Amino acid sequence: MPADAAFMDKLVALCKRRGFIFQSSEIYGGIGGFWDYGPLGVELKRNIKNRWWHDHVTNPPTGPDGHEIQMVGLDCSIIMNPKVWEASGHATGFADPMVTCLAETCNKLMRADQVLGLWVRESRSAEFVDVTAADAVLGDARNQATAPLVTSQTTEELLVGLLATKDFKKSTITPTRFGNDPRSAYEIRNRNGRVFAGIIAPITNWAELRKSLPCPACSTIGSLTEPRAFNLMFKTHYGALEVASSMTYLRPETAQGIFCNFKNILDTSRVKIPFGIAQIGKAFRNEVNPRNFIFRSREFEQMEIEFFCREEDSMDWYQFWRNTRYNWYVNLGLKSEKLRLRDQTAEELAHYSKACADIEYLFPFSDEFQELEGCAHRGCFDLTQHEKHSGVDLHYFEETLWSEFLAKRKAAGEPELTKEQKSELGGKPPYRYLPTVIEPSAGADRATLAFLCEAYSEDQKPDAKGVMQTRVYMKFHPKLAPIKAAFLPLVNKEGMPEIAEKLYRDAKKHFNVFFDDGGAIGRRYARQDEAGTPFCITIDGDTLGKEGAANPGTVTIRDRDSLKQDRVGLEHVVGWLKERLGAL
RNA sequence: GCGGGUGUAGCUCAGUGGUAGAGCGUCACGUUGCCAACGUGAAUGUCGUGGGUUCAAGUCCCAUCACCCGCUCCA
Numbered sequence: 001m002p003a004d005a006a007f008m009d010k011l012v013a014l015c016k017r018r019g020f021i022f023q024s025s026e027i028y029g030g031i032g033g034f035w036d037y038g039p040l041g042v043e044l045k046r047n048i049k050n051r052w053w054h055d056h057v058t059n060p061p062t063g064p065d066g067h068e069i070q071m072v073g074l075d076c077s078i079i080m081n082p083k084v085w086e087a088s089g090h091a092t093g094f095a096d097p098m099v100t101c102l103a104e105t106c107n108k109l110m111r112a113d114q115v116l117g118l119w120v121r122e123s124r125s126a127e128f129v130d131v132t133a134a135d136a137v138l139g140d141a142r143n144q145a146t147a148p149l150v151t152s153q154t155t156e157e158l159l160v161g162l163l164a165t166k167d168f169k170k171s172t173i174t175p176t177r178f179g180n181d182p183r184s185a186y187e188i189r190n191r192n193g194r195v196f197a198g199i200i201a202p203i204t205n206w207a208e209l210r211k212s213l214p215c216p217a218c219s220t221i222g223s224l225t226e227p228r229a230f231n232l233m234f235k236t237h238y239g240a241l242e243v244a245s246s247m248t249y250l251r252p253e254t255a256q257g258i259f260c261n262f263k264n265i266l267d268t269s270r271v272k273i274p275f276g277i278a279q280i281g282k283a284f285r286n287e288v289n290p291r292n293f294i295f296r297s298r299e300f301e302q303m304e305i306e307f308f309c310r311e312e313d314s315m316d317w318y319q320f321w322r323n324t325r326y327n328w329y330v331n332l333g334l335k336s337e338k339l340r341l342r343d344q345t346a347e348e349l350a351h352y353s354k355a356c357a358d359i360e361y362l363f364p365f366s367d368e369f370q371e372l373e374g375c376a377h378r379g380c381f382d383l384t385q386h387e388k389h390s391g392v393d394l395h396y397f398e399e400t401l402w403s404e405f406l407a408k409r410k411a412a413g414e415p416e417l418t419k420e421q422k423s424e425l426g427g428k429p430p431y432r433y434l435p436t437v438i439e440p441s442a443g444a445d446r447a448t449l450a451f452l453c454e455a456y457s458e459d460q461k462p463d464a465k466g467v468m469q470t471r472v473y474m475k476f477h478p479k480l481a482p483i484k485a486a487f488l489p490l491v492n493k494e495g496m497p498e499i500a501e502k503l504y505r506d507a508k509k510h511f512n513v514f515f516d517d518g519g520a521i522g523r524r525y526a527r528q529d530e531a532g533t534p535f536c537i538t539i540d541g542d543t544l545g546k547e548g549a550a551n552p553g554t555v556t557i558r559d560r561d562s563l564k565q566d567r568v569g570l571e572h573v574v575g576w577l578k579e580r581l582g583a584l
Numbered sequence: 585g586c587g588g589g590u591g592u593a594g595c596u597c598a599g600u601g602g603u604a605g606a607g608c609g610u611c612a613c614g615u616u617g618c619c620a621a622c623g624u625g626a627a628u629g630u631c632g633u634g635g636g637u638u639c640a641a642g643u644c645c646c647a648u649c650a651c652c653c654g655c656u657c658c659a
Contacts, residue, residue: 005652005653008652009596009652013595013596014595016594016595017594017595017596017609018595023650023651025650026650028633028649029632029633029648029649029650030632030649030650030651031649031650032649032650032651098585098656100585100586100655101586101655102586106586106587106655107586107587107588107654107655108586108654108655108656109585109586109655109656110655110656225585225586230585230656230657232657253659283659285657285658285659287656287657287658288585288656288657289585289655289656289657291652291653291657292652295658295659296657296658296659300659301659302659303659304659358658365652370658371658371659372659373659374658374659441659442659443658443659444659445659446658446659447659461619469620470620471619471620488618490616490617490618491615491616491617492616493616518611519620519621520616520618520619520620520621520622521616521617521618521619521621522618522619522620522621523619523620523621524619524620525618525619525620526619526620527620529619529620536619538618540617540618541617556618558618558619563619565618
C-alpha cells in the first residue's frame with residue numbers, strides 16, 4: 001500500500017543525491033537488505049545515537065521515585081556462544097516453517113502454523129477460521145462441524161495455545177473419537193456451552209496431508225507447498241575450521257548480551273536495583289523480504305535498554321519508560337500526528353509479558369503505522385531462561401534491605417536467627433529475587449528514517465525570473481542536523497572569504513560546520529537547505545564595516561525554516577550557535 | 585520464497601533493430617551585493633550483469649542480480 005510513493009521516491013532520491021544513504025556494494029550490483037550511510041547520513045545517524053546515549057546513559061532523567069535513574073553502558077560482541085540463542089528462544093523461534101499457495105490468483109505466503117489453524121467442515125466445503133476470531137464462522141457451522149486442527153507442534157502445545165485464544169478461553173476439552181479417524185479427536189466445549197468437534201494431529205505426513213488441505217486465503221484444495229524453513233538467524237562459524245561444532249549466529253538483537261552480563265555489571269559497577277543497562281549495536285536478521293529502504297534491512301542497529309527493577313515497582317517503571325521514550329522522539333522533532341504511542345492489546349502480548357507499548361510512525365511507504373520502538377514489560381523471563389540454560393545463579397540480593405531487617409530485629413531484642421532461618425528468609429523476596437525487566441528497544445535506522453521523512457519539506461515560490469521553483473529543505477532538529485551551520489562569504493572579494501574562513505575555523509572547534517564560497521548566494525543557501533543545515537552565516541559588506549553600513553561588524557544568520565535573518569556581531573556567532581545547539 | 589513491475593550520466597528521465605540524448609546538478613574561469621543569478625568552457629556512460637539471435641542489440645530472446653508493489657515479517 002504505497003500511501004505516498006511519490007514522496008518516498010523523492011526522499012530516497014535526495015538521500016542518494018546528497019549522500020545520506022547508498023545501497024551497499026552498489027558497484028557490484030548491490031546486495032539485498034544492506035545499506036551504507038554516506039557523509040551526511042553518518043552524521044545524522046551518529047547524532048541520533050549520541051543523543052540517545054547522552055539522554056539515557058551519561059545524563060539520565062529523573063525516575064518515578066524522584067531520583068536520577070542509574071544507568072550504565074555496555075558494548076557486547078556480536079557473536080556469542082550459540083547456547084545464548086537456545087536460551088533466548090531465537091534459535092527455534094526465528095525458524096518458522098512457511099508455506100506458499102501456488103494457485104495462480106493467490107500466491108500467498110503464510111506461516112505453516114497459521115495455515116493449520118482451525119478447519120470447519122460442512123458437507124463438501126471446508127472453510128478456514130482464524131482461531132483468534134472463530135466465533136462467526138463457527139456459529140454458521142451449527143455446532144455440527146468437524147474441525148480438524150493440525151500443527152507442527154505437539155498436541156499438548158496446541159491445546160494450550162487453543163485455550164489461550166479469545167474464543168476458547170475456559171473451554172473444556174474431552175478426548176473422543178470420530179468414526180474411524182485414527183487421529184486424536186476431541187470434543188471442545190467453550191465457555192458459552194457451544195460444542196465443537198476437533199481433530200488434532202501433529203504433522204508427520206505433510207506430503208499426504210496437503211493434498212486435501214485448502215488454502216486459507218483462496219480455498220483452493222492442494223495448492224499449498226510443503227512447509228519450508230525460513231530461518232531468520234544469520235549462521236556463521238567461529239574458528240578457521242568450519243565444522244558443526246563451530247557454528248553460531250550473528251546476534252539478532254543486542255538485548256541478550258545485556259542479560260548475559262547482568263551479573264558482571266552487578267559485581268563491578270556498584271549499581272543497585274532499580275538500574276538500567278544500555279547498549280547500541282548492530283544486529284542481524286535474515287528477513288524473508290527486506291523492504292522499504294532502510295526500514296527493514298538484514299543488518300541494522302539497535303539502541304536498547306534493559307531496566308531491572310522490583311516486580312512491585314515494575315508498572316511504574318514501565319509507564320516511565322513508555323512516556324520517556326515517546327517524548328524523546330517528540331522533543332527531537334517527530335511532532336506530527338504521524339508519530340503515535342500505541343499500547344499492545346492483550347492478544348498481542350507475549351505470554352510472559354504484562355504490558356508492551358509500541359512507538360509507531362506513519363511512514364510514506366505505507367498507510368499503516370510501523371514500529372520504531374517497543375517498550376516491553378518482560379517480567380523475569382529472560383533472566384529465568386539464562387539461569388536455566390547456563391546454570392548460573394542470576395538472582396539479585398538486597399543487601400541494604402537485609403541488613404536493615406537484621407538490625408531491626410536486634411533493636412527489638414528478638415533472638416538472633418539461625419543459619420537455616422537466615423538462608424530461608426534471605427533466600428526469597430523481598431531480599432533475594434530475579435528482577436523484573438522493562439525493555440525499551442529502538443531501531444536506530446528506523447529512527448533515522450523517521451527523522452528523514454519528518455524533515456523532508458517543500459516550498460513553492462517564484463525565483464528571480466518569476467518561474468515557480470520548489471525549495472526542498474530538510475527540517476532536522478538543530479541537534480540532529482548533520483551540518484550545524486554554513487559560513488558563506490556573500491561575494492568572493494574585499495576580504496569577505498578571509499573573514500568567513502576565520503569564523504568557520506573558530507566554529508569548527510565546537511560543531512560540524514561547513515564553508516562554501518562557490519556559486520551564487522541563493523544556490524549556496526539551497527544546497528544547505530537540502531542538507532538540512534539549520535543556520536547559514538553570511539559575511540557581507542556590513543561585516544567589513546564599509547561606508548554606510550547600518551550594522552558594522554555583524555554577520556547575517558539565516559534560519560533554514562523561516563528564512564528570516566538576524567544580524568549578530570562577529571564575536572558573538574559561536575556563542576549564538578552554542579545557545580541553540582547545546583553542548584553535544 | 586511466489587506473483588507483478590522497473591533497471592540508460594551524480595539525480596529525474598527520453599530513446600521500439602542502424603553514430604547514446606535532455607533537464608537539473610557538478611567542475612573551471614570571468615562576473616557578483618541575500619534566496620536554486622549570468623556568460624564562456626569542461627567532465628561524466630562497457631544502456632544493471634552474463635549469454636544468445638542478427639550484417640547490426642539500449643531496443644528482440646534466455647539467465648542472473650538489485651530495486652519497487654502484494655503476500656509475510658517486525659527493531
